[in-house]
Amino acid sequence: MPKEMFKATAVLQEGVKVDVSARNFHITIDEPPALGGTDAGMNPVEMVLGALGACQSIVARVYSRKFNVQLDDFRVELEGDLDTDGFMHKSDVRRGYSDIRYTYYIKSPSPKENIMKLVDFIAETCPVDDTISNPVNVVRKDVVVEMTQEQA
Numbered sequence: 001m002p003k004e005m006f007k008a009t010a011v012l013q014e015g016v017k018v019d020v021s022a023r024n025f026h027i028t029i030d031e032p033p034a035l036g037g038t039d040a041g042m043n044p045v046e047m048v049l050g051a052l053g054a055c056q057s058i059v060a061r062v063y064s065r066k067f068n069v070q071l072d073d074f075r076v077e078l079e080g081d082l083d084t085d086g087f088m089h090k091s092d093v094r095r096g097y098s099d100i101r102y103t104y105y106i107k108s109p110s111p112k113e114n115i116m117k118l119v120d121f122i123a124e125t126c127p128v129d130d131t132i133s134n135p136v137n138v139v140r141k142d143v144v145v146e147m148t149q150e151q152a
Contacts, residue, residue: 017041035084045097048132049078053102055128060104060118063125067118073107100132 008022010029016037017030029044031037042050053076064071079101086095108115123129 045080045082048097049080049100052076052100052126052128052132053078055126056102056104056122059122059126063121064118067114067121069110069114069118070108071106072109073105075105076102077105078102097132 006022008020011019011021013019015030016035017028017040020027020029027047028041029047030040031043032039035043037043056076057074060071060074080097081099082097083091083093085091086093104119106115106119
């Protein structure tokens, strides 16, 4: 299967609120008041956790039949450790998550052995897990500056 290209656009609004769009969908990302925002949406690092849990959930749904697992309920609870001193340049600690932990909550009448095979498969297959678990080539492609008139 060929590579697919996915795109998103993030547009800074007032304060630190950001409108993010992909295809025909929009979400608002913001920071809590303690981090300078208005709490109008999840912050970017919460979105990362949400994206991971959503991706794991989708993989579970799409491949559950392959492992003969009936999913009556599937939930992922995630948490991550992030030292904000790195982002604030107060210390030399990593700026992103140092650790992410998740727990699956699964309700199913299927044999536990099948469920565990599905769970292992999710970890091997989830694209978001792969993206944040392994180095990714992130490159600034360009900078486009539109000059404006100075106000007198």
